[in-house]
Amino acid sequence: MARVPVVNVGGVLLVSIQDELVDDSVAELQQHLTEQVVAQRARGVLIDISVLDVVDSFLARTLHDIAAATSLLAAQTVVVGMRPAVAITLVELGLMLPGLRTALSVDDGLALVGHGTARP
Amino acid sequence: MARVPVVNVGGVLLVSIQDELVDDSVAELQQHLTEQVVAQRARGVLIDISVLDVVDSFLARTLHDIAAATSLLAAQTVVVGMRPAVAITLVELGLMLPGLRTALSVDDGLALVGHGTARP
Numbered sequence: 001m002a003r004v005p006v007v008n009v010g011g012v013l014l015v016s017i018q019d020e021l022v023d024d025s026v027a028e029l030q031q032h033l034t035e036q037v038v039a040q041r042a043r044g045v046l047i048d049i050s051v052l053d054v055v056d057s058f059l060a061r062t063l064h065d066i067a068a069a070t071s072l073l074a075a076q077t078v079v080v081g082m083r084p085a086v087a088i089t090l091v092e093l094g095l096m097l098p099g100l101r102t103a104l105s106v107d108d109g110l111a112l113v114g115h116g117t118a119r120p
Numbered sequence: 121m122a123r124v125p126v127v128n129v130g131g132v133l134l135v136s137i138q139d140e141l142v143d144d145s146v147a148e149l150q151q152h153l154t155e156q157v158v159a160q161r162a163r164g165v166l167i168d169i170s171v172l173d174v175v176d177s178f179l180a181r182t183l184h185d186i187a188a189a190t191s192l193l194a195a196q197t198v199v200v201g202m203r204p205a206v207a208i209t210l211v212e213l214g215l216m217l218p219g220l221r222t223a224l225s226v227d228d229g230l231a232l233v234g235h236g237t238a239r240p
Contacts, residue, residue: 083158084151086192087190096192104193
């Protein structure tokens with residue numbers, strides 16, 4: 001997982017995707033994140049995709065699946081930093097990602113998952 | 121975008137469509153609005169279509185797509201000022217626009233997107 005570092009910021013796992021991921025890395029990320037949510041008793045997961053110009057259907061579905069899996073583990077996932085062009089492309093592809101929460105910035109995302117408050 | 125001015129009213133982008141748009145302008149509007157949501161950290165988008173006598177299927181779908189894209193960018197889109205005849209036509213065309221929020225007036229729309237409150 002060297003390519004996708006995960007940092008614990010006050011009980012929230014911050015994942016900054018650095019560049020286009022190959023499909024294997026995406027699947028690995030999903031497994032790693034869900035394990036870390038439990039291991040670190042994380043309240044939430046922020047996935048920063050601000051460097052991505054393109055989000056393909058596989059990554060989009062994985063983001064949705066990560067959010068669903070962490071939700072089952074009582075943690076919220078928020079995707080932050082989506083570019084406007086990526087949003088338009090996702091809509092054109094019909095990938096509306098229901099249930100996936102988004103925020104413009106890491107700060108907004110931290111506010112969404114209740115950063116600074118105790119895990120319920 | 122001279123034909124479709126976008127005004128920021130307390131963190132909400134207000135778009136007043138002035139006359140029938142050609143298809144190119146509609147696509148341009150979608151791109152411009154999503155970019156402005158991010159650039160201006162807008163909480164919501166109000167699209168005023170009160171001057172329109174007719175909403176064709178392309179514009180209707182674009183309104184829906186704008187709402188979906190801004191939703192991915194953590195902003196809500198509300199279409200305001202739809203005329204009764206337009207509503208009837210949209211239903212007859214089978215364009216129910218699921219997920220698209222509407223309000224009768226700009227004031228009602230601003231209330232819907234939580235105007236005056238801090239961005240969550």
